[in-house]
Amino acid sequence: MATRPVRDFPYYRGEPVALSGLGWALALGGCVAGFAALIQVPRGEVGQPLGLAGPLLFVGLQLVGLALAAGRGWTALFPRPTARDLLLGLAFMPLALLASGLAAFFYGMAGAAHANPATEIVVQLPAAQRAVFLAGTAPQLLGEELVTILPFLAILTLCHRRLGLPRGAAIAIAWVISAMIFGALHLSTYGWNIVQVLLLIGVARLVLTIPYLLTRSVWASFTAHICLDWSIFAFVLLQGARG
Structure with missing residues (x-):
């Protein structure tokens, strides 16, 4: 009986291509350029179509960097999604919510936590602008997956192939370092509170990355991430409607 081939993480063992030092510099440079575009490109009034430019550039520049580094091998980051990928992503969403909620609870008892301003913004927007705002979160969250997974693969390559671990x-x-990097990217959002971003955002990111570790598919972690964020927005909107 034929069996489905087992996926592996791309690039770190030379499959489908091996990235040189320059290749990794290009791939990670795309991450830096994409994040810079996300925070620097003017978005205009919240909920307007111009606001989609930053998130789209966030994704696009990272893919350009990866394509320059890996050629046609850039597609290895996006294997054809399966039901298992999506179901694992859905399964880990409540775990990420629980982990970040527990971390937030204990941190809130010990210090002043900063709220994510996006949750306040989404409640105040008219319906049409809210739809545009939420649509913009989809490419942004895909970009956040790339800005986590590409450094993960780079560190994996360094540790396993170069250092022989x-x-x-x-x-x-x-896994741990890429989660810390992801948390650090949220410093400006959370008032430069490094403890909060490493504890709350970092812990949630550790859980969100597990579907990728299990499936080697960005689609799995992206599913967990978008379901997590949209469930938080839905809860906030429900609370606002009741209030």
Whole structure:
């Protein structure tokens, strides 16, 4: 009986292509350029179509960097999604919510946590602008997956291929460091509170990355991420409607 081939993480073992030092510089440079575009490109009034430019550039520039580095091998980051990918993503969404909620609860008892301004914005927007705003979160969240997974793969390659660490140890190190990087990217959103972003955002990111570790598919972690954020927005909107 034929069996489905087992996926592996791309690039770190030379499959489908091996990225050179320059290649990784291009791929990670795309991450830097994409994030810079996300925070620097003017968005105009919240909920207007111009607001989609930053999130689209966030994704596009990262894909350009990866394509320059890997050629046609850039598609290895996006295997054809399966039901298992999507179901695992859905399964880990409540776990990410629970992990970040518990971290927020204990941190809130010990210090002053900053709220995400997006949750306040979405309640105040008219319906049409709210729809545009939420549509813009989809490419932005895909960009957030790329800005996590590409550094993860780079660190995995460094630790396993260059430093000779065992594969399991290299994966664990890459998992933790990429989550810390992701948390640090949220510093300006949360009032430069480094403890909060590493504890709350970092913990949630660790859980959100697990579907990728299990499936080697960005679509799995993206599913978990978008369901997590949209469920938070839905809860806030429901609370606002009741208020």
